[in-house]
Amino acid sequence: MTWSWEYLPSEQHVTAGAPAEFLAAVERRAAELVRAAAAFCLDGTTYQGSGEPMRYLDVAGGLVAHYVVPRLELVVICQVTPPPTPCS
Structure with a gap:
């Protein structure tokens, strides 16, 4: 196997609705x-x-929830x- 990442589900x-830069x-x-894991x-x-457990990261001012599944x-x-x- 090779380590990878994916969006789930x-x-x-x-x-949906997130800006491309983010x-x-x-x-x-x-x-x-992936490299760290x-x-x-x-x-x-x-x-x-x-x-x-699930972890949260600050990415470019937003938030990302992720977890690692070592066996996969x-x-x-x-x-x-x-x-x-x-605000405008």
Whole structure:
């Protein structure tokens, strides 16, 4: 297996309405999380124990909820909250 990341339940569901610039920052951060998880757990398929709890990251002023599933070598992005838009 190779470590990867994905939106769950789907990209459409998780990212609906979020600005493209914010989503680009989210995807860069997701790639960083994949590299970190791969370095921490070289062979996730042999991982023993429960997975990590959901974690939250500040990304470009917004919020990203994610968790790691070591046995699947997967980082799951399950919620994105874009930064607030300035009032006019």
